Amino acid sequence: MIVERLELTDFRNYCSASFDLTAGVTAVLGRNGQGKTNLAEALAYLATLSSFRGAPPDALVRVGADAGIIRATVRDVDDREVLIEAELSRVGRNRVQVNKQKLARTRDLLGVMRVSVFAPDDLVMIKGGPGERRRFLDDTLVALKVSYDAMRLELDRVVRQRNTLLKQAGGRLSDEVAVTLDVWDARLAELGEQLGYARATLVSRCQPMVLEAYDQLAGESAPVELVYEPPWRSTGLAAALVAARDQDVRRGVSTVGPHRDEVSIGLNGLPARTHASQGEQRTLALALRLAAHRLVAERTDSTPVLVLDDVLSELDPERAAALLSNLPAGQVIITSASPLPPSAHPERVIEISAGTVVTSSHDES
Known part of the structure; x- marks a missing residue:
């Protein structure tokens, strides 16, 4: 296109x-x-x-x-x-x-x-908090398949509703709150498992592309590692929500799920967020964007327009x-x-x- x-x-x-x-x-x-x-x-x-x-x-x-x-x-x-x-x-x-x-x-x-946009602010994908890396994954999923946008919006709605219920509970798990939590937990587990699987698959597919792009940009080979392994995926989100229920009620917020996941990015065996130089971090951010652009181009019938903004x-x-x-x-x-x-x-x-x-x-x- x-x-x-x-x-x-x-x-x-x-x-x-x-x-x-x-x-x-x-x-x-x-x-x-x-x-x-x-x-x-x-x-x-x-x-x-x-x-x-x-x-x-x-x-x-x-x-x-x-x-x-x-x-x-x-x-x-x-x-x-x-x-x-x-x-x-x-x-x-x-x-x-x-x-x-x-x-x-x-x-x-x-x-x-x-459209794929590379901008100076992309550095936040490496230096910023987990939300920036989650957004990168989810935006890439939407570019690959539009239906992920509806999934993301519905998941956000469920988490908001669950958090509202937890705040209203006032730290006390009554029978009424427990019954309503069961409903929201079932929906959160269903959507969260789907999104977690999609994110894990995306990271697996992007990993070699990020490594190749980084090597091309840096002019030398360096081990780059992307890791998406939230603890709840080993037990299943439904079980993780049950285990976290008392804590969630006490704190008034949902502490487990895709909305809290981290994507770890490593360079030379160390966390890039804290140990990579700014030049290395910027190269990593570009490599992530290039990898996502390449994946979308390969798996859809529409090669994105590539924008390099300053x-x-x-x-x-x-x-x-x-x-x-x-x-x-x-x-x-x-x-x-x-x-x-x-x-x-x-x-x-x-x-x-x-x-x-x-x-x-x-x-x-």
């Missing part, structure tokens, strides 16, 4: 702008604060219905406007033109359309387009060159506030200033 054209209206700092993209590498250049990451965010929104920067939908609408519009003209794997449109409302419900047909639910847009400036020259020389096949969009390294050979260059396209040109070489 190739995005041929992107149009933005009242999105972030864009009043009205359009971008003609190429099937190869497009470079989007401009000083900091001009709108390069906003362009990347718009593309990713059409794939995930969320901001990779963690912003709420109303923050994506230009200040002073009531709604923002993202419109993309896409060429699919069968060479058919697809028009994808999303309207983000500052007040009220957002709307999405595919080929001018309104979708019954905005989440039906998931899977129509896939990543090259965070790498030393050797690793930046290694990344550029090992880019996967498909459409690539690179944003940068500084000139690109000599090893970058974009087919199209777009310069942006204050939410406006200043120049747009093809490489004539």
